[in-house]
Amino acid sequence: MTSSTLAGGLAGPGAAKHAERRRGRAKVPGTRPGWVTYSIMGVVLILSAYPLYYAFLLGSSDAQTIAQNPLPSLLPRGNFGANVQRVISADIRFWRALANSAVIAVLTSLSVVFFSTLAGYSFSKLRFRGRGPLLVFVIATMAVPTQLSIVPLFIVMSKLGWTGRVEAVIVPAMVTAFGVFWMTQYLESALPFELIEAARVDGCSMIRTFWHVALPAARPAAAMLGLFTFIGSWTAFFWPFIVLGSSNPTLPVAVQLLQASYFKDYSLILAGVTVSALPLIVVFFFAGRQLVAGVMAGAVKG
Amino acid sequence: MSVSSASPEVVDSSRMPDPRRSAFRRKLSRWDVKVSPYLFISPFFVLFFVAGLFPLVYTFWVSLHDWNLIGGQGDFVGTKNYTYVLQQPLFWKGLRNTFSIFLLSGVTQTLAALVLAAVLNQNIRAKSFWRMGVLLPYVVAPVAVGVIFNKMFADKSGLINTLIDKVGLGPVGWHADVLSSHIAIATMVNFRWTGYVTLIFLAAMQAIPREIYEAAVVDGASRLRQFVSITVPMLRPTIIFVVITATIGGLQIFDEPRVFDQAGQGGADRQWMTVTMYIYELGWGSQKSFGRAAAVSWILFLVIIAVGIINFLITRRISSGSAKAPARAVRVVEGRTR
Numbered sequence: 001m002t003s004s005t006l007a008g009g010l011a012g013p014g015a016a017k018h019a020e021r022r023r024g025r026a027k028v029p030g031t032r033p034g035w036v037t038y039s040i041m042g043v044v045l046i047l048s049a050y051p052l053y054y055a056f057l058l059g060s061s062d063a064q065t066i067a068q069n070p071l072p073s074l075l076p077r078g079n080f081g082a083n084v085q086r087v088i089s090a091d092i093r094f095w096r097a098l099a100n101s102a103v104i105a106v107l108t109s110l111s112v113v114f115f116s117t118l119a120g121y122s123f124s125k126l127r128f129r130g131r132g133p134l135l136v137f138v139i140a141t142m143a144v145p146t147q148l149s150i151v152p153l154f155i156v157m158s159k160l161g162w163t164g165r166v167e168a169v170i171v172p173a174m175v176t177a178f179g180v181f182w183m184t185q186y187l188e189s190a191l192p193f194e195l196i197e198a199a200r201v202d203g204c205s206m207i208r209t210f211w212h213v214a215l216p217a218a219r220p221a222a223a224m225l226g227l228f229t230f231i232g233s234w235t236a237f238f239w240p241f242i243v244l245g246s247s248n249p250t251l252p253v254a255v256q257l258l259q260a261s262y263f264k265d266y267s268l269i270l271a272g273v274t275v276s277a278l279p280l281i282v283v284f285f286f287a288g289r290q291l292v293a294g295v296m297a298g299a300v301k302g
Numbered sequence: 303m304s305v306s307s308a309s310p311e312v313v314d315s316s317r318m319p320d321p322r323r324s325a326f327r328r329k330l331s332r333w334d335v336k337v338s339p340y341l342f343i344s345p346f347f348v349l350f351f352v353a354g355l356f357p358l359v360y361t362f363w364v365s366l367h368d369w370n371l372i373g374g375q376g377d378f379v380g381t382k383n384y385t386y387v388l389q390q391p392l393f394w395k396g397l398r399n400t401f402s403i404f405l406l407s408g409v410t411q412t413l414a415a416l417v418l419a420a421v422l423n424q425n426i427r428a429k430s431f432w433r434m435g436v437l438l439p440y441v442v443a444p445v446a447v448g449v450i451f452n453k454m455f456a457d458k459s460g461l462i463n464t465l466i467d468k469v470g471l472g473p474v475g476w477h478a479d480v481l482s483s484h485i486a487i488a489t490m491v492n493f494r495w496t497g498y499v500t501l502i503f504l505a506a507m508q509a510i511p512r513e514i515y516e517a518a519v520v521d522g523a524s525r526l527r528q529f530v531s532i533t534v535p536m537l538r539p540t541i542i543f544v545v546i547t548a549t550i551g552g553l554q555i556f557d558e559p560r561v562f563d564q565a566g567q568g569g570a571d572r573q574w575m576t577v578t579m580y581i582y583e584l585g586w587g588s589q590k591s592f593g594r595a596a597a598v599s600w601i602l603f604l605v606i607i608a609v610g611i612i613n614f615l616i617t618r619r620i621s622s623g624s625a626k627a628p629a630r631a632v633r634v635v636e637g638r639t640r
Contacts, residue, residue, distance in 0.1 A: 237557045
């Protein structure tokens with residue numbers, strides 16, 4: 001079904017020629033957009049970048065300057081390094097928080113990617129009784145508001161003696177419904193049955209087939225899932241705040257603590273905020289394109 | 303395994319074809335094929351039952367007891383926890399604040415994202431640059447966003463109030479007033495999520511067949527008309543999806559209001575304390591009552607389900623009212639070209 005036959009059928013040869021000229025351009029008819037579009041996008045860009053720059057500006061200033069100038073200067077001042085030093089020596093266990101955030105994010109991502117790919121492979125390529133209903137069940141669990149289960153989850157964690165330990169954050173997040181669904185969708189189309197059969201004929205066991213055939217084929221989607229899980233884990237606050245507390249914090253918990261204890265000095269607080277946000281901003285600069293592609297391919301909130 | 307590769311000199315018993323052994327292997331392999339699929343999906347189900355479903359059901363059990371953070375399980379009290387929290391003005395205040403923030407952020411975010419997606423859906427230069435630009439806030443933690451905006455929205459000598467003052471308007475009590483504090487918190491949520499939702503809408507817009515727009519152009523439809531009568535109705539499933547996920551997440555909001563001031567109580571008059579903050583306060587605050595915290599959790603759970611269903615029905619009704627037009631257009635397009 002081509003656009004020229006359609007337009008021709010509707011409105012004669014003139015419209016067909018018109019459609020011909022438009023071919024290969026945007027779906028919305030018309031030429032390249034004018035300055036209005038770019039102005040809107042420019043404003044949006046400033047709105048999404050300025051608050052972060054604002055944090056850096058104030059983080060490189062000092063308390064007195066901030067108090068005197070509600071409108072910060074356009075260029076940063078020179079105190080960022082000194083402020084970061086104060087953040088590190090502040091009573092928020094900065095290095096511990098950084099290490100905890102890194103360990104939790106890395107282990108959670110690896111685990112989610114592995115178990116989700118395993119389940120996704122099974123759901124998309126293996127035949128077994130109850131496959132359809134079970135997959136529907138997985139998708140349905142995405143709608144369960146799990147934050148509301150914190151009371152019993154906390155009771156379980158204290159029974160296990162895990163309160164204040166990173167296991168309490170990692171273990172409940174080791175595999176997600178979204179991850180399973182995402183990998184199922186991807187492997188459905190990306191992994192040909194012939195490859196699996198070839199491996200089986202060669203005598204590979206089921207798990208070896210997964211390891212040598214499915215896992216390599218899943219790499220692009222797995223990388224994206226890992227990236228989103230890492231971001232989700234790095235930015236999470238509620239559960240780490242409750243179960244870890246300030247004695248063994250993650251970075252967001254430490255940032256909250258910084259604000260609670262040093263609320264008079266926003267140069268210190270926002271230097272801390274900037275440092276805590278920096279790792280993901282660096283990741284964004286290298287993998288922003290993949291993130292955009294991931295969101296557009298159907299990554300879900302949370 | 304290749305039996306033929308064993309050379310005659312080396313007698314390797316394990317490589318000799320042994321009928322008993324190969325029968326066992328066949329059995330093992332059949333078992334492998336049968337059980338492995340379940341084994342592969344089991345980690346998810348085990349974890350969901352242990353860390354998802356069981357806690358949810360157990361929340362109900364806890365809510366029927368006197369249950370202290372330190373003392374543990376106490377007496378069975380029936381619905382006493384529920385009647386207690388339902389009589390607390392703080393609970394209703396929390397519910398009001400949660401809904402107000404949720405509506406303020408949800409509605410503006412969805413509308414802004416729809417418009418932005420339409421803007422990005424044009425044939426602009428440097429596409430990935432702009433797309434990355436809108437997604438940047440997503441990588442910043444809600445807590446960090448909250449702390450930054452807390453300072454920007456400071457009542458005295460804050461950035462926003464200074465700008466408002468420059469235009470000649472009076473300062474807004476972003477932390478003092480009820481509605482203003484809700485607007486400020488909704489702004490934080492929108493800052494982080496609008497770009498994300500925009501990209502979801504953009505992806506859906508790109509899947510709309512071009513023929514429909516061309517048919518509309520031929521019929522003389524303006525750009526605005528195309529947006530209202532084609533784009534929005536065609537995005538119906540995506541809008542429903544976004545609204546539902548926004549409901550589930552939005553009604554549980556905690557991070558941003560928690561850091562909107564340094565005390566974390568939701569303001570002097572609790573003007574921006576949300577239900578989840580109330581759950582935290584009941585369970586881990588001065589009362590240390592897990593029973594009451596669990597009761598509020600269950601109430602919020604039911605509220606989320608109810609609002610989710612209402613949202614679903616409304617979104618379906620609204621978009622299906624006007625969805626007949628494009629559905630007809632698709633049929634026309636298909637009919638003409640067949």
